[in-house]
Amino acid sequence: MSESPGRQRALPDLAPVFKGGGLVALIAIAVAFPQVYTNPAVTNYGVFALIYVTAASGWNIFSGNTGYISLGQAVFYGSGAYAMGVAARDWNITGTMVFALLPLAMAVGAAIAVPFGLVALRVRRHTFIVITIAFFFIFQLMAFNFSWTGGSSGLSSPFLNWPAASYNTPFYYIAFAFAAGTIAIAWLVRRSRFGLQLRAIRDDEDRARGLGVRAMRVKLSAFVISGTITAGIGAVWFYYINQVEPQTGFDPLFDLTLVLMAFLGGYGSISGAVLGALIIEPLTLWLNAQPEFSSGSLSEILLGGIFLIVVLFMPRGIIPTSGELITRLRTRGRAAIAPATTIGPASGTAPTPSSVVSGGAQ
């Protein structure tokens, strides 16, 4: 709550009402979307957008909170896809029963995240980024070289004999469930002491340790949560497009797209990652569908151009920038409340330092 002295509130605080109402409206729109637009070409955009909302929010749970930029999320995405593909092939699972393998794919993601995190989280900043890239290449090369992964031709998923007209709709709702679940987890993490410890690590890891945060354990937990979610949505993606190859499952562009989405929307904020994904993924899909961009080179140049514009002119992303703008408009003519300079939650949720001090064994 902003407690500016000498300023009387004329109206009761409507912000929670607006927020709650907006959230309900958003959910209603998302649920109704495939009922209104039944064209598969349109629902396809919806499915991919929700897949990326999940992946970007999953990335954000770890990287947005801790400040460790992971460029290895594709490790989980591809592993989830491959786990589902290999299990379905070897155990002869077909049809809708394949969806029962989703928990397995997520477990594989978690099982990979533990050793990956234990190694990578020993180092910080640039070194951490490069280690995640190294892991990414190790996994891509393994997918190429092992025989049980199908080599460079990859894996095909079992055939789903759903009619083409409504094929996308179930996938849309599964992806929606993942997206909603991930956002809910992100919100719970943000509000919890666990989330507070993560942000303490981002601000100053050594000091956080000094105050009793078990840094490795906390970081690793966030990394595992993020990896589990990404593996699950990777498996959904695989069954949706029916095919995974080493270079599509383990795609370096995937990692960087997630970072771009988070930064476009607003690094570190839950809504930022969602907004970034909702803007960038449909845009990329649309660009790639245009005949004049089919060679791929122009869409690459355009994507690079968007990157540069975002980073150079809106380095803090859409949500913080527009939030500042609104604050400035509302406080015009009055003594302005100094806008928050750190990227993070509203100061209203900031806890007292003592809760950090007492943080420790969980």
Place this chain on the structure above:
Amino acid sequence: MAQEILQEIIVGILVGGVYALMAVGLTLIFGVLDIINIAQGVLVILGAYLSYSLSTKAHIDLFVGLLITIPVMFIIGVVIHWAFIRRLRGTERTAMTLLVTYAVALIIEGVLYKIYGADDVSLSASYTGTSVHLFGFYLPWIYIYGFILAVALVALIYALLYRTRFGRSVRATMQDETAARLVGIDVNRVAALTFGIGVAVTAAGGMVFGATNAFNPNSGYDLISRLLAIIILGGLGSIGGALAASVFMITVESVVTIWSPDWAVVVFYVALVVVLLVKPTGFLGRKEVRAQ
């Protein structure tokens, strides 16, 4: 067998020398500007394509052509720094510079696709296809010439860093930017020139890479991930470490190729992970680099 392993070790050292040249550029940029230049890989490929155009269109010898391509790449580097890198500040600078240099890489890659297409090409000259028989080993001439070139250029960079006034200001900036500013060093100028030099070496690296490998605009990713692994292993910002790590990594990879070419690259990255488990700062890294 022993002969075969020895042959691969020699090849590894020769090729590693060329990687060392490219890695020195990258680690120098990191040391002074505290950024990782993701575009280094695609800049190497750009350098290779420049040599390709000069040799196929103007029929200039690959090594003579470097007299043109090295200054061109230097200017490209200074321009990239001026246009994008110097503007980045603030708390999220690490991620920002990553995104910016990656964006530059994407744009260069897109332009290369537009101009040269997606087909593999390679550089050829009289010495790219012939080998010399030396002490019982068959060594392609280009490996030997490339190694000599790389050693000469690395020596030149060393001389620049340790024998000139400019080099002293570069080293001062690497040690402590604020202190360097305080004693009157124009840190921005040092940063721009360092970025230029770091990019300029890709012209030579790219030429040798293009003469020993087939390449296309997409080849930069494989290259940058190797170079990153090398400079991390050597210790970020350490030039000696970059030299040692490139020769070590490429030799390991080259020797593993005898048994399994498919797994050689995996061994390359596993070596990085294993070394960092034991020594998180890399071979010659400073402690504070890790603690940042």
